[in-house]
Amino acid sequence: MTLLELLKVEKTFGGLRAVHDVSFAVEKGAIFGLIGPNGAGKTTLFNLITGVYQPDRGAIMFAGKDIAGSRPATIAALGVARTFQNIRIFRAMTVEENVMVAGHHLHTASIVDAMLRSRRYENDERALSKRAGELLQILGLADLARETAGSLPYGSQRRLEIARALMLSPQLLLLDEPAAGMNSQEARTLNEQIRFLRDQLGLTVVLVEHNMAVVMSVCDTIHVVDHGETIAEGTAAEVKVHPKVLAAYLGEEPKQAEI
Amino acid sequence: MRLALRLVATLGVLLAIYGLQFGLEHGLNDYVQRIVLLAGINIILAVGLNLINGTTGQFSIGHAGFMAVGAYSAAYVGVRIAGPLHGVLGQGVLANAVIFNAALLVGALFAGISGLVVGMPSLRLRGDYLAVVTLGFGEIIRILFNNATFLGAATGYFGDDPSGLPAYTNFFWVYAWVAVIVVLIHNLTFSQTGRSLIAIREDEIAAEAMATPTTRLKVTAFAISAATAGIAGGLFAHMQAGVRPEDFRFEKSIDMVVMIIVGGLGSISGAIFGGIFLAVSLELMRDLQQYRLVLYALLLIVIMIVRPQGLLGTRELHHVLRRRAKPARPSGDA
Numbered sequence: 001m002t003l004l005e006l007l008k009v010e011k012t013f014g015g016l017r018a019v020h021d022v023s024f025a026v027e028k029g030a031i032f033g034l035i036g037p038n039g040a041g042k043t044t045l046f047n048l049i050t051g052v053y054q055p056d057r058g059a060i061m062f063a064g065k066d067i068a069g070s071r072p073a074t075i076a077a078l079g080v081a082r083t084f085q086n087i088r089i090f091r092a093m094t095v096e097e098n099v100m101v102a103g104h105h106l107h108t109a110s111i112v113d114a115m116l117r118s119r120r121y122e123n124d125e126r127a128l129s130k131r132a133g134e135l136l137q138i139l140g141l142a143d144l145a146r147e148t149a150g151s152l153p154y155g156s157q158r159r160l161e162i163a164r165a166l167m168l169s170p171q172l173l174l175l176d177e178p179a180a181g182m183n184s185q186e187a188r189t190l191n192e193q194i195r196f197l198r199d200q201l202g203l204t205v206v207l208v209e210h211n212m213a214v215v216m217s218v219c220d221t222i223h224v225v226d227h228g229e230t231i232a233e234g235t236a237a238e239v240k241v242h243p244k245v246l247a248a249y250l251g252e253e254p255k256q257a258e259i
Numbered sequence: 260m261r262l263a264l265r266l267v268a269t270l271g272v273l274l275a276i277y278g279l280q281f282g283l284e285h286g287l288n289d290y291v292q293r294i295v296l297l298a299g300i301n302i303i304l305a306v307g308l309n310l311i312n313g314t315t316g317q318f319s320i321g322h323a324g325f326m327a328v329g330a331y332s333a334a335y336v337g338v339r340i341a342g343p344l345h346g347v348l349g350q351g352v353l354a355n356a357v358i359f360n361a362a363l364l365v366g367a368l369f370a371g372i373s374g375l376v377v378g379m380p381s382l383r384l385r386g387d388y389l390a391v392v393t394l395g396f397g398e399i400i401r402i403l404f405n406n407a408t409f410l411g412a413a414t415g416y417f418g419d420d421p422s423g424l425p426a427y428t429n430f431f432w433v434y435a436w437v438a439v440i441v442v443l444i445h446n447l448t449f450s451q452t453g454r455s456l457i458a459i460r461e462d463e464i465a466a467e468a469m470a471t472p473t474t475r476l477k478v479t480a481f482a483i484s485a486a487t488a489g490i491a492g493g494l495f496a497h498m499q500a501g502v503r504p505e506d507f508r509f510e511k512s513i514d515m516v517v518m519i520i521v522g523g524l525g526s527i528s529g530a531i532f533g534g535i536f537l538a539v540s541l542e543l544m545r546d547l548q549q550y551r552l553v554l555y556a557l558l559l560i561v562i563m564i565v566r567p568q569g570l571l572g573t574r575e576l577h578h579v580l581r582r583r584a585k586p587a588r589p590s591g592d593a
Contacts, residue, residue, distance in 0.1 A: 050468060076470035088465035090458050092573060100451065101458045102469035107451045111479065114450035115443045124451065168470055 002061075003028040003204045004049070004172055009058035009068075011041075011048060011228075018044045019055075020228045026172075026221075031198055031205045033219030035212075035239075037248055041228040042208040043085055046174050049206075050082050051075040063171065077104070081170035083161040085177050085208070091150030095141060095160055098149050099132040102167035106131060135163040139193065154181045159193075166197070172204045173197065179211040187211055191218050216240070224248070272438055273431075280430035292430070294542050296498055299433035300491045301534030305518040306444050306527055307487025312516070313525035313573070314448055315480045316460030317382060318390045321397025322488045323511035324377075325370040328400060329489025330496040330507070331410055333366030337425070337497070338418040359427040363436070363493040370489025371482045373400065378481035382474065397512055405504040415503030423500025433494055440487055445527055447483070456480055460525075488515075510552065514541075517555055521562060523569030528576035533569075 004026040011019040019041045026032045034042050047053045049060055051072040060068040067075050076082075081102075090098050106127045113121040136142045139159040144152060149160060158178055165173055175194070179187045191214055197203045209215045215222060216236040224232040224239055226248040232239055239245055283292060308322050341358050348354035381392040410416040417423045447453055458466040459473050467473055496502045518537045522529025544551055562569065571579065 052464070052468075072464075072467040073470050073472055076468055082468055084465065084468075088462045088468075090461035090465065092461055093454065093457060097454050097457075101454050101466070101471065103451070104470050109451070111447065111452055111483075114452055115446045117446055121450065128451065164469065 001028045002026065003063060004206070005059075005061040006045075006049075007059040007061065009045075009048060009055045009060060011044060011053060011055050018228050019048065022058075022225065022228070022230050024223045024230070024233065026204060026206055028171075028204050029198060029202065030220050031194060031207065031218055033215045033222040033236075034206060034208045034225065035210075035215055035222060036225040036231075040225045040248075042225060043176060044228075045225070046082060046176055046206075046208060049075075049174065050080060076168055076170075079168070079171040080174065081165035081168040081172070082174040083158070083165055083176055083178060085180070087154075087157045087161060089149045089157055089160055089164070091148070093149055094145065095136065095147050095149050095152065096129065096132050096145040098160055099135055099164050099167045100128045102164050103128045103131060105169060132163075132167060135166050138166075138196065139163045140189070155183075155186045158182070159190075162193070166201070166203075170203065172206065175205060175207045175209075177208055177210060179209055179214045182211075184213070187214050190214065194218050273435060276434045276438065277431055279434070283430050293498075294538055296428060296430065296433050296494075297541075298535045298538035299430075299437050300494050300498075301514075301518060301538050302437050302531050303440050303487055303491040303494070303534075304515050305522065305530035305534040305537075306441055307484045307491070308515045309519045309522075309525065309527060309530040310444055310448070310456075310487075311480050311484040313519055313523075313530070314453065314460065315456040315477060317477055317481070318386065319393040319481070319484070320390050320512050320516055321377070321393035321395070321400075322485070322515050323507040323509065324397035324400035325374055325485035325488040326492035326495070326511065327404055327502075327504070327507035328373045328485075329363075329366035329370040329492030330502045331366075331404055331416060331492075332369040332489075333362040333493030334416050334418065334424055334496040334502050335410065336365040337362035337427070337493075341425070355425070355427060356432075359432065359497065362497075363490055366493035366496075367486040367489040370492065371486030374482040374485025375478060377485075378478045382477045382481060394509065394512070397507075398509065401504050401507050404507075411501070413504060415501045415506075417501035424497055424502075426497060426500075428494050428498040436490055436494065440490065441527065441531065444483075444487070448527065452476065452479075457525075513552070513555065517559065520559060520569055523571035523573065525573035526569070526571040526575055529569055529571035532571070 002025045007023050009019055009022050022045065034045065036042055044053065048055050051070050051074065054069045059066050062078060062080060067078065090101065107124050109118065109121040109124045133142065133145065136145055139162055141156060141159055141163060144156065149157065152160060162175065162178065179190055182190060194205055195218065198205055207215065207219060219236060222234065222236055222239045223230065224245050231244040231248060232242040283295065304326065308319065311317050311319050337358055340361060344358050345354050348357060377393065377396045381389055381396065384392055404410060405413050455466065455471045455476055458471060459477060463473055514537060518533035519530050521536055522533030544554060547554065
């Protein structure tokens with residue numbers, strides 16, 4: 001079953017054609033890699049899927065529904081969660097609070113309930129805190145729950161973003177360079193965590209990543225873009241030797257280049 | 260059991276305030292009493308404004324307008340309902356209490372509604388733009404009152420009685436409302452809604468991506484903030500013989516902003532401190548009246564240099580006392 005499908009999506013910024021005629025389909029339960037050189041339009045694609053930008057043309061189907069042009073909060077509530085390339089955690093809040101913010105579907109109490117500290121409010125808080133604890137456990141951040149998020153090391157902040165995204169109970173998780181700034185040990189742990197999310201939580205993952213060790217080992221399908229256009233799609237083995245991909249990354253005819 | 264405990268606690272607080280009032284009225288002269296009342300009204304203003312300026316990070320400098328709406332509507336409604344209610348409830352303390360609090364609530368309602376009306380278009384803007392728009396709306400509201408003949412226009416509204424509005428406002432009612440508003444706003448701030456408001460302040464794009472209904476929450480916080488300013492306005496109106504448009508000039512909005520900046524944007528205890536600080540320092544500066552704004556500006560500059568986050572930053576007093584070693588802001592469960 002196809003969970004996410006882009007159909008001939010197009011986006012220009014002034015004279016810059018950031019995304020041109022890009023189509024791809026992500027099957028439910030897949031780990032889908034989106035790669036390409038810097039400025040290829042990967043993050044723009046994420047921003048189009050999550051509603052930060054609206055496509056000039058084309059459709060973005062999520063679970064059979066065209067979400068192109070919807071507001072980010074609406075799309076997130078439908079089950080599309082994301083992390084950001086430039087970490088966007090809520091720095092002044094604790095780690096646990098960061099995660100709890102995304103738990104709107106666990107939250108039934110009204111503002112009046114909160115003001116009067118009703119039972120419904122207290123049950124909600126318990127449920128939010130419990131779920132946040134479980135997710136922090138999965139990402140290995142449980143010990144840091146009470147720390148101020150801004151004080152965490154870089155790698156932990158990235159994992160906190162994933163935990164926060166999971167709090168939405170999404171069907172689709174978009175990870176924008178999750179391994180950036182991680183050392184190889186951390187990147188290996190991240191690999192396992194991404195597989196865990198798919199295998200144990202049944203998530204579909206779309207991944208933008210420059211760390212090829214991560215991309216090649218974890219992704220079922222890899223979609224390659226350059227200058228806003230699709231140049232290849234296939235398994236890691238196929239993409240690795242695709243002449244256009246090698247040209248895009250290395251800028252010349254390949255011999256036995258390793259990417 | 261829970262409910263009973265809460266009732267006992269509430270009654271205890273009200274009794275304590277009542278006891279304090281008794282001591283105050285016998286121990287202090289009128290002048291000092293007035294400053295204490297003004298300090299209470301300031302606390303309500305500051306705690307309310309802090310919800311939008313501090314917690315949500317959306318800068319309003321037009322809250323004097325909402326205070327004016329609360330003051331005028333409470334004064335007007337108080338006068339209108341006094342006759343019939345006195346007819347039903349007699350002339351006693353109870354009748355006055357009912358009339359006064361009903362009038363205050365109507366004032367809060369109208370101020371809250373005007374907050375909604377102002378907030379819905381303005382909160383699409385951010386930062387300086389939002390500040391300028393709220394400033395403009397604040398002035399528009401004042402000028403509307405300045406021209407509303409049924410409310411006395413520029414002379415102000417003094418009710419039907421030649422001695423002016425009834426002086427309902429006393430220590431008990433001011434501080435009972437302070438207690439109610441501080442508790443409600445505190446509970447709101449340390450809840451899922453409060454976390455979402457802080458998230459909007461910290462990173463609105465990320466908050467949106469986490470399905471936070473940012474626009475709705477901002478408008479709601481703005482309306483609640485305006486409603487508390489309305490309560491403060493109603494208390495203020497019944498402290499003096501009447502309400503005049505010039506009580507709610509631009510400077511009043513600046514006063515409120517100074518209160519929360521001195522105490523620390525985003526901190527309720529900071530807002531309480533700032534409210535008291537301003538009431539007292541205003542009196543100390545009474546002889547220098549026309550230099551007041553100059554002194555404020557100086558004060559703000561000094562604070563920005565010495566302690567840009569204000570006295571408490573975004574922290575609360577009980578958190579600072581509880582965990583001196585750790586500057587983290589723990590999740591509140593009070």
